[in-house]
Amino acid sequence: MTRKATIGDVAKRAKVSPTAVSRWLNGGLELPETTGERIRTAVRELDYQPHAQARRLSKGKAEAIGIVVPDISNAFFALLAGEAERVAVASGHDVMIWSSRNRIERELACFDRLRAGYIDGLLLITNHEDDGRLASRIRSMPGRVVIIDEDVVGGDSAPRFFVENETGGYEATKHLLAYGHRRIAHIGGPKGVMSAIERAQGWRRAMTEAGITPDPSWHIRTEYEVEPATRDAEQLFALDPPPTAIFAGSDAVALGVMTTARRKGINIPRDISLVGFDGMPINDLFGPPLTSIAQPIDDLGRLGAERLIAMINGEKFDGTPTRLPVQLVARGSVAAPLKEKVSG
Amino acid sequence: MTRKATIGDVAKRAKVSPTAVSRWLNGGLELPETTGERIRTAVRELDYQPHAQARRLSKGKAEAIGIVVPDISNAFFALLAGEAERVAVASGHDVMIWSSRNRIERELACFDRLRAGYIDGLLLITNHEDDGRLASRIRSMPGRVVIIDEDVVGGDSAPRFFVENETGGYEATKHLLAYGHRRIAHIGGPKGVMSAIERAQGWRRAMTEAGITPDPSWHIRTEYEVEPATRDAEQLFALDPPPTAIFAGSDAVALGVMTTARRKGINIPRDISLVGFDGMPINDLFGPPLTSIAQPIDDLGRLGAERLIAMINGEKFDGTPTRLPVQLVARGSVAAPLKEKVSG
DNA sequence: ACGCTTTACTAAAGCGCTTTACAAAGAACT
DNA sequence: AGTTCTTTGTAAAGCGCTTTAGTAAAGCGT
Structure with missing residues (x-):
């Protein structure tokens, strides 16, 4: 050799x-x-x-950034990370993509890599409740971290980019109400997660404005993932009377609902209407195509990466969060509810 | 500071x-x-x-591997990369994931990083024709490269893991033949790509055995992506007479076909039957659920990563390729062809 | 012929760590 | 009491690059 x-x-x-x-x-x-x-x-x-390491050691720069996502095999995060990567590579940075699988230890390990100089900056996407450790790491690395798609309590020293979650939840629910639904359930994200809280608030506001008090059993908090949502959907279908519509906190959750519905022979949208959240392009191909609140995925990834790189290059920013708009994309998973059988 | x-x-x-x-x-x-x-x-x-760079410089090891995929926002590659990442991280390696977007320059750049000592090994997934540069880089980095999901002509110094493509194509086509289809078209992968060649061979063999000589217009070579496949499907639908079934070279291609079908009001499987290739879990949720040839995605990712890490640790392997089996997963996108109108 | 500027470079230090080779001090053995 | 072994460390070199400071030689003006 x-x-x-x-x-x-x-x-x-x-x-x-x-x-x-x-x-x-x-x-x-x-x-x-x-x-x-x-x-x-x-x-x-x-x-x-x-030799890369020698060069980087000597220059005192890694010329690389890291992107932490909950799960890279989730299409939403893959899209987000893909766009951010495109921007970072274009500006000459190497990109490391890490799947945290929602384990905070794995996220903290990424901060260690940041401190170790292995990367110059970190683009953080996290969607579980923080026990304070994340917030403290973020504060300890000023100008090195950007948070996208989500907020972190106490992470306000870092720029954050996320969407109008409350409006999204509100619009989704209004859409269902407009079709005549009254019993609208919500399978949202986990406790303590900002986007989940806000989307649920939007749902609740629309319901209240329509004069409906949602039954507590109509609101389920879950992971933003397919698998757990299948079980949550079962739980909702078992209610008596069951909801006639579901607002899912993410498209992955909506997919879980669709899976359970298919398994139980429940037809969407005839038997139950469904609205998701994310607006994945692939939604168009499901049976039925999934109506969803579209997030500007590319913008989130692009803006986050651009901001991070600007900070690495020495530009200063405060932690003012940037909210991007969402948009309802109506497809085929919503219909009017079946006429109720009038009892007695 | x-x-x-x-x-x-x-x-x-x-x-x-x-x-x-x-x-x-x-x-x-x-x-x-x-x-x-x-x-x-x-x-x-x-x-x-x-300090990471210092440590790595001093040790002469990067303790990191790279994974090159054509496009990380393609769910198939995200799944593959995700599994490989899991294995690599478990053995203490950092992982860089790069999207090549099928540009050979981007792939070669990853080899540069390998030579630069920025990573210790490279897990390569490529699905375009090589002009020889890829093969030469692979040869020049013995014991540092593993190829998965695909073969590279002249890349036989590196271990390769891929599937029984010919059998897959054969089984897919037999399945359609068994439903009574005769005009079975094939939208396959690009020219010069091993998996595409083999899958097409399987299709051709099944057809020949059934006594059918496929019309040249029934075989389209395309990218393994959604977007181009939508146009290829249009082309097939415009044929007179059109095929009654399509064997798509990947699930992404099948998605493209479904998109065009939906747009044109063509019903799958009533008007046309469809079989994909990859066996993505999400296939279950499409309208209709997509019948497909399932690849052992997790195994591909896991075996590739394990082999690469073993080589980094000094184990020797020859370039014998490993073929993994595929399996037909019948869902809902195949039905018997409509009775032909008897002309005259 | 002298200093001054420009051209075309080089020597040496330093980035932060690991590793090899070696050493002082005490314990154990003869 | 002298020798050897073990414990508990240290000094210095080196990984391959960048960077700072500086220099020899050539060209130029007077």
């Missing part, structure tokens, strides 16, 4: 000093064409590639 | 040498409890975290 060529090897071959090679390669030194050509040839012949 | 604590600061505070700190932290030195306690305290008080 031949040793990899170092800058010294190149220098020797080009008959100059390593300094010259380094400075010339990095554009900090003008050299006459003959010398430049010698270096160029040496680099090519030795197939020289600067 | 206070400077970050270095190993020297810890050493000073604990009244020992940096050597002692380093060796004690890394388990290479037994120390009496009193000294150990002093170091432990110093580390805690200074919130010390070893």
Whole structure:
């Protein structure tokens, strides 16, 4: 196994000093064409590639950022991370994507990597309740963290980008009310998670305005994931009387509802109407296509990454959160409720 | 901005040498409890975290691997990468995930990072035709690259894990034939891509065995993506007579077909039957649920990552490819063809 | 012929860690 | 009492690069 060529090897071959090679390669030194050509040839012949760790150690910069998502195999996060990655790569940064699987230890490990200089900045997407450790890490790394899609209590030293969750919940519920639904349940995100709280508030406000007091059993808090939502849907279907419509706190939750409905032979939207939240492009292909509150996913990813990189480059920002608008995308999962059998 | 604590600061505070700190932290030195306690305290008080680049430079190892996928926002690759990541993280490696967007330059850039020592190994997923550059890089980095889900011509110095593509294509087509279809089209992957070639061979073999000579217009080569497939489906629907069934080379392609069908009011499976390839869990939720050839996605990701890490740790392997079995998962997108109107 | 500027570089330090080689002090053995 | 072994460390080199400070030589004006 031949040793990899170092800058010294190149220098020797080009008959100059390593300094010259380094400075010339990095554009900090003008050299006459003959010398430049010698270096160029040496680099090519030795197939020289600067050693990444050495370069980064020396420069004191990692030229990389990290993106933490709850689960990269969730399409929503994959889309978000994909857009952020595109922006970061375009500005010359390497990107590490980590799945936290909602374990706070895994998230904290990413902060360790930030402190270790392994990355210059962190784009954080988290959707579980923080016990305070996350907030404290965020405060301890000013100018290095951007939070997107969610808020973290006490994380207000970092820029945050998220959407009009309350409005989204309100619009989703209004949409269902407009079709004549009254018993509208909500399967939302976990306790202590800002987006979940706000979306539920929107739902509650729309219900109240319509003169309906939601039964406590109509509000279920769950993970924003498919699997747990299938069980929550079962629980709702078992109610007597069951709800005629469900506002799901995420498209993944809506998928869980659809799975259970299909399994039980419950037809959407004939037997029950469904509205999701996220607005994934793929919603169009489900049976039926899923009506949903669309988040500007690309904008979230792009703005977050841009802000992070600007901060890494020394720009200062305060922690004012940016709220992006949401939009109802009506597809095929909502219909008028079945006429109730008039009892007795 | 206070400077970050270095190993020297810890050493000073604990009244020992940096050597002692380093060796004690890394388990290479037994120390009496009193000294150990002093170091432990110093580390805690200074919130010390070893500098990643320095450590890696010094050790000559990156303790990280890279995963290259065509597009991380494609659910199939996200699943594959997610599983591989899980394995790599469990063995103490950092993971970088890159989207190549099928640009060979982006893939080559990942090889540069490998040569630069930024990562110790590369898990490569590529699904476009190689012009030879990929194969040459693979050869130049023996024991550092594992290829999964696909084959690369000339990449036979690296371990490869992929599936029984020919059998998959054959089974998919047999399934459609069994329902009585005769005009079965195939929208497959791009020219020069091994999996596409093999899946098409399976399709052709099943057709031939059934005594059918596929019309050239029934075979379309495309990207394994949704968007281009929508146009290919249009092309097939415009044929006279149109095919009564389509074998799609990937689930993404099948999604493209479904999109176009929905747009044109063509009902699946009544008007046309459809079989995909990949077996994504989400297929169950489409309208109709998509029949597909399931790949063992988790196994591909896991085996690939395990093999790569074993090689990084010095184990030797030859380039014998490993073929994993596929399985037809029948859902709801296949039915018997409509009775043909008898002309005249 | 002398100083001054420009060109074309180089020497050496330093980034923060690990590792190899070695040493002082005390314990145990002869 | 002298020797050896064990314990408890340390000094210094080195990983491969960048950067700061500086210099030798050539060109130029007078």
